[in-house]
């Protein structure tokens with residue numbers, strides 16, 4: 686790579702990016718203009734045959750607590766002996782961060798592009814969302830927890846056939862800086878193919 690095209694800022698952002706757990710995220714979150722940019726980055730991912738096999742559902746303001754009620758009710762319905770403490774935890778889940786984005790993997794047409802590739806593209810959208818949030822000066826975490834896999838919650842999200850939650854990306858401001866996390870040893874995961 687030539688000196689001219691090297692973007693130190695971009696590389697440093699990627700080399701230092703850390704998720705911040707949802708419990709450690711607080712206000713402020715990105716404003717509407719910045720969110721528009723962040724989502725535009727999220728939608729700018731490799732996508733074989735331009736199927737757009739993902740979509741975003743944004744939760745902010747009062748919608749977060751309202752969706753928390755959906756989670757709390759779904760939890761209560763699934764537990765034969767529900768606890769009040771756990772109900773409150775579920776009701777508060779989406780209020781942990783100022784913005785939560787549900788990234789929905791939306792399989793467009795199974796025949797034209799393998800489903801696997803379309804799912805990978807949704808994962809790329811989640812990762813771009815994280816990177817864009819960080820580049821915009823915020824912190825984020827990509828989580829699924831139990832409610833990504835719950836049928837009642839899926840209905841409340843309006844998921845159609847062929848749709849699944851790829852992740853909930855919580856976005857806000859870190860209450861405290863995250864600690865470094867061990868990263869894989871490149872020697873263990875990188876090999877160079879040679880003809881035998």
Ligand SMILES: Cc1cc2nc3c(=O)[nH]c(=O)nc-3n(C[C@H](O)[C@H](O)[C@H](O)COP(=O)(O)O)c2cc1C
Pocket residue numbers: 702703704705826827828829830831851852866
């Ligand atoms: C699809 C997916 C689902 C995840 N779900 C959870 C989750 O439910 N809870 C959790 O604590 N971390 C979850 N993680 C892990 C975090 O997003 C993140 O990888 C971890 O906190 C490490 O952060 P890092 O981005 O700094 O490596 C998930 C990651 C992926 C890719």
